[in-house]
Amino acid sequence: MRIDDHPIISFPERETVTFSYEGEEVEAREGETIAAALHNEGVVELRKSGDQKRPRGLFCAIGKCSSCLMTVDGVPNVRTCITLAQEGMEVEKQNGFPEISSDAERLEPGSIATKVADLLVVGGGPAGLKGAITAADAGADVIIVDENPFLGGQLIKQTHKFFGSSDQEAGTRGVEIGEELIEGVEEHPNIEAMKSSSAVGIYEEAVGIYRNREQFLKVDAGKTLIATGATEDMITFPNNDLPGVYAAGGIQTLMNVYGVKPGDSVLMVGAGNVGLIVVYQLLQAGVDVEAIVEIAPEIGGYFVHAAKIRRIGVPILTDHKVLEVEGEDRVKRVRIAEHDGAGETIQGTEREYEVDILALAVGLSPSYKLLHHAGSELKFQPQLGGYVPERDERMKTSRKDVYVAGDVAGVEEATAAMLEGIIAGADATIELGIGGKAEDELIAEARDQLKELRAGPYYKELRENLKEVQT
Ligand SMILES: Cc1cc2nc3c(=O)[nH]c(=O)nc-3n(C[C@H](O)[C@H](O)[C@H](O)COP(=O)(O)OP(=O)(O)OC[C@H]3O[C@@H](n4cnc5c(N)ncnc54)[C@H](O)[C@@H]3O)c2cc1C
Incomplete structure (x- = not known):
């Protein structure tokens, strides 16, 4: 609808x-x-x-x-x-498993076209867009690819005013930050933007791209910046695979990008900032929200977001968990219960919600597969969301022609993603002999802003995890 x-x-x-x-x-x-x-x-x-x-x-x-x-x-x-x-x-x-037609066309290796650039950026979210603009401003020829039909990454659906650093657009709606960055990329004479184009492998000599479902390409670039973002997590309970169980960001895409109502009534799992914000956006789209179920004893998101949700009358049930989803071919009902702090159900606290959507806002994991393929060293760091690459202070991974920036380097916020994009894009141009003193200054400024952003007790564990992957 x-x-x-x-x-x-x-x-x-x-x-x-x-x-x-x-x-x-x-x-x-x-x-x-x-x-x-x-x-x-x-x-x-x-x-x-x-x-x-x-x-x-x-x-x-x-x-x-x-x-x-x-x-x-x-x-x-x-x-x-x-x-x-x-x-x-x-x-x-x-x-079930599909069949590939026996007369499917086969590509001959020699028939694959090659494009050449100074920098290839994989991922057109805030990290990749900032990286591309920074490098192109320094004079580099940049190709940016994104497998979605739009540039902007997660920003294109963030209709709320952003939290984060005032130097990096806090207080502005995510979509507006996205629009400005996209314009900067699309109008830049040194940048070629390729949408609906997936990077499918990183080899010594080139990166393989599958474009518009019809063409394979090789991009031979001096440096590659991986800014592939993060993937929303799933949790285990019976029937977690039924249609109607959505990632919270998936619901945002349906509502805020395409203007399609995902369903009539929702139970949200997760009271972090993503869960709280998406609940508010569901209400704006005219969807009923029954409750937010949170397994932890406390709300993880900002007090101001939680207070707004509670004022509207949506209960936030801490120390609760999902028992199961019921339904044959789609979600019909969700059963939840209070737990004893160790995860065991407290008998007699079970309750049921008749909903057609169960939304999961239970965390994100970095999309690191291309880095793994590239041979960049990875480490498991829970506070950063999972496997993340080792990197030096200028976002270069252990494979020296490969940089990282944004959520793929550790799940944080758009502000951090943009600052890391600036650092990676600027350093790539210096290493290529294109950038110089001005880019060095940009890196120093961005590093100072990142330090300020990650200061304070709230970010203590994040800082400790970041130290583990800093080379
Ligand atoms: C509900 C919600 C609210 C948020 N609110 C805030 C906020 O208020 N303030 C804030 O600072 N941050 C906020 N964030 C976080 C912020 O959106 C992310 O941290 C930020 O978008 C990460 O940027 P990124 O460039 O690393 O990745 P993304 O924005 O995820 O972009 C990655 C891009 O890479 C592309 N890609 C991935 N793999 C490939 C491939 N193989 N080939 C080609 N392209 C590929 C994807 O299509 C995607 O477009 C919020 C996030 C959510 C979900």
């Missing part, structure tokens, strides 16, 4: 395109993904899992998981959450 009336976002009328889903015609707005258009039509089961044939629906909505794989124009395993609906497309549900 479309969101027609929203206090902050306006969704202008757009041209429509028509595609077929299982032989039926579906109308989508131009610039909308297949999965968003199907959700709008009430289709939430997008495929059946490989071996068990269990129903699967959208989860992350930004191309990071495999929940939304469908067959499009005969090509199996297409991530429909990041593939735009196009006129005449034929979309089919996958019922």
